[in-house]
Amino acid sequence: xxxxxxxxxxxxxxxxxxxxxxxxxxxxxxxxxxxxxxxxxxxxxxxxxxxxxxxxxxxxxxxxxxxxxxxxxxxxxxxxxxxxxxxxxxxxxxxxxxxxxxxxxxxxxxxxxxxxxxxxxxxxxxxxxxxxxxxxxxxxxxxxxxxxxxxxxxxxxxxxxxxxxxxxxxxxxxxxxxxxxxxxxxxxxxxxxxxxxxxxxxxxxxxxxxxxxxxxxxxxxxxxxxxxxxxxxxxxxxxxxxxxxxxxxxxxxxxxxxxxxxxxxxxxxxxxxxxxxxxxxxxxxxxxxxxxxxxxxxxxxxxxxxxxxxxxxxxxxxxxxxxxxxxxxxxxxxxxxxxxxxxxxxxxxxxxxxxxxxxxxxxxxxxxxxxxxxxxxxxxxxxxxxxxxxxxxxxxxxxxxxxxxxxxxxxxxxxxxxxxxxxxxxxxxxxxxxxxxxxxxxxxxxxxxxxxxxxxxxxxxxxxxxxxxxxxxxxxxxxxxxxxxxxxxxxxxxxxxxxxxxxxxxxxxxxxxxxxxxxxxxxxxxxxxxxxxxxxxxxxxx
Numbered sequence: 001x002x003x004x005x006x007x008x009x010x011x012x013x014x015x016x017x018x019x020x021x022x023x024x025x026x027x028x029x030x031x032x033x034x035x036x037x038x039x040x041x042x043x044x045x046x047x048x049x050x051x052x053x054x055x056x057x058x059x060x061x062x063x064x065x066x067x068x069x070x071x072x073x074x075x076x077x078x079x080x081x082x083x084x085x086x087x088x089x090x091x092x093x094x095x096x097x098x099x100x101x102x103x104x105x106x107x108x109x110x111x112x113x114x115x116x117x118x119x120x121x122x123x124x125x126x127x128x129x130x131x132x133x134x135x136x137x138x139x140x141x142x143x144x145x146x147x148x149x150x151x152x153x154x155x156x157x158x159x160x161x162x163x164x165x166x167x168x169x170x171x172x173x174x175x176x177x178x179x180x181x182x183x184x185x186x187x188x189x190x191x192x193x194x195x196x197x198x199x200x201x202x203x204x205x206x207x208x209x210x211x212x213x214x215x216x217x218x219x220x221x222x223x224x225x226x227x228x229x230x231x232x233x234x235x236x237x238x239x240x241x242x243x244x245x246x247x248x249x250x251x252x253x254x255x256x257x258x259x260x261x262x263x264x265x266x267x268x269x270x271x272x273x274x275x276x277x278x279x280x281x282x283x284x285x286x287x288x289x290x291x292x293x294x295x296x297x298x299x300x301x302x303x304x305x306x307x308x309x310x311x312x313x314x315x316x317x318x319x320x321x322x323x324x325x326x327x328x329x330x331x332x333x334x335x336x337x338x339x340x341x342x343x344x345x346x347x348x349x350x351x352x353x354x355x356x357x358x359x360x361x362x363x364x365x366x367x368x369x370x371x372x373x374x375x376x377x378x379x380x381x382x383x384x385x386x387x388x389x390x391x392x393x394x395x396x397x398x399x400x401x402x403x404x405x406x407x408x409x410x411x412x413x414x415x416x417x418x419x420x421x422x423x424x425x426x427x428x429x430x431x432x433x434x435x436x437x438x439x440x441x442x443x444x445x446x447x448x449x450x451x452x453x454x455x456x457x458x459x460x461x462x463x464x465x466x467x468x469x470x471x472x473x474x475x476x477x478x479x480x481x482x483x484x485x486x487x488x489x490x491x492x493x494x495x496x497x498x499x500x501x502x503x504x505x506x507x508x509x510x511x512x513x514x515x516x517x518x519x520x521x522x523x524x525x526x527x528x529x530x531x532x533x534x535x536x537x538x539x540x541x542x
Contacts, residue, residue: 021101023111031118035064036086038096040110043079044103046447051102052082060094061086061115071463071482073450078463091119151347158344162337182222183295189214190288199280207280208265215258215287222298223248232262248297257286366424367523377534381414381431385511388534390527391418393429411435421456422486425524426516427531433509440505446480449501449514458484458497468502475537477504477511483519496520500528504537511537 026037038058042050056063065085072079088094093116098109179185193214198207216227216235223246225238236259243250261283267273275283370390377388393416415430443465450463461484468479481500488495496519504511515531517524 021108021110025113029116029118032091033087033089036115038084038086040082046076046078047444049104050080053099058086059097061088061096068464073461073463088117091117154347155344158340162340182218186214186218186291205268208268211287212262212265215291218291232266247299250297254290254293258290261286365523367521371523371527380416380429382412383506383538385429386536387429389531393418424518428514430512440510442478442503442505445503445510446478457486460485470535470537472536475504477502
């Protein structure tokens, strides 16, 4: 790229061809106030000077918009397209007169065109007529507050969910508390059941269900019979058999009281029976007495020292498993809470700032990192170009790659770059001085810069050109900008790039800045604007 670029930079010969002007308009009939789009096209040599008219009116039509000149490159020639937006607020037939267009200071006349401006019909038979309404004050829009309200509602909802979830886990933790003995567990659960006051609030069925579950769990753990899966009859029969095997001294009254309460519970749960308040209280006392009696009837087994040690080890292992289980639950709760919080914060920023903002700040963006990094202001080349860039530009030696007939004419050349042409951001600053005084055509130099981009794979290039003047010093030059496409050789996908180039000529030398980045990259656009606004040139005459 650099070899081709410098070759065209010091090539100053100008060849011009003149082409006739083509005139066209998008429509010849329009409504009052609507826009007619008038278009002039010229097909000229790349070095040709074309001047389009700068008029406020074309005949009786007013110019409401003068569009920038579009340049389409076709091989070694340019097709220049200039458009004007015209309008008229009175109906009638009008003529757009011929105007003069200068091509290399030679006048060419455009074609004249006839257009018609039609009035807007008003049908009073189909549409009712009303009096003019009073002036109504304009109400301001709702603004952006609804986004913050939505985010606040989401955060509140998620916070309430987290609070409920933590409380639920704490409740489960209390219920899963480790008890030393089955009698201790049964007694604690009975006390907790009374604190709930279920039957006092009409939940009799739930009360009897928990009451019988407590006694069944105790029997299953203490006497070791499948009480939870057994029916009432099976449970009583199993209890009688177990009492004989374990030599438990149980009275007939204890077994009958237990049977009566279990039968009462079955009637409440399945037959919708509703016992009286005193009956419920009495059933609770019977269960408590039954549990205490059963616990006292269980023979005490004196364990040997080895058995005690073994049981203690098993108990410690069980305790360790329970603690590990609780630790995992706490970890899960913490992870879920963090994820919900991250989701809430992400939702808030998506609603307030947009999805792209969140993606760029969370996952990063190379252009954004360049823009927000520490910028460097330095001077490059001779005559020097003072410019501010996100990174220091690296010197590149071009003498070895230039043709011998090119280096013979060059007194001094320097080039500094950052990035690569195939990367997401590329900048090149170069200066060139000739041994002998040479008249330089900036337009031809710009053409050489564009051809160097094409040599690197740029296709379908759109070119726009305008004058440029530095903020300090007032050094004048030209600016070329536009877009081009580039095909990736590996994926065969096409990417669109945006480019800007500044070219100055001082004391027979050239100073040039080229910036290339992907189109649509808002951060790269900001970088480019900041770089170009910082350009200061050493005046060679000073």
